[in-house]
Amino acid sequence: MSELNLGMIVALAAPFLGTVLGSSFVFFLKHAMGDLVKKALLGFAAGVMIAASVWSLLIPAIENAEAQGRGRTGCPPR
Secondary structure (H helix, E strand, C coil): CCHHHHHHHHHHHHHHHHHHHHHHHHHHHCCCCCHHHHHHHHHHHHHHHHHHHHHHHHHHHHHHHHHCCCCCCCCCCC
16 A cells, blocks of 8 residues: 555544534433533534635635636626
8 A cells, every 4th residue: 555545534434423523412412411512512513614615615616706707796897
């Protein structure tokens, strides 16, 4: 196995294992958590997803549109 393949496996395994570990806590401890903790974790997860969508999708899309000369409205310049 080449060094590049090993690096790709590690890079893909780290987020996968983090997701599995985090979801296993929720799965096994869902009855032991209070309502306030559940709401806090749900709010945190929602905030992470909103931040990911803004920084990984929206901002690059706006920058690409500006690079194509479309500006922030998405319309071609007059």
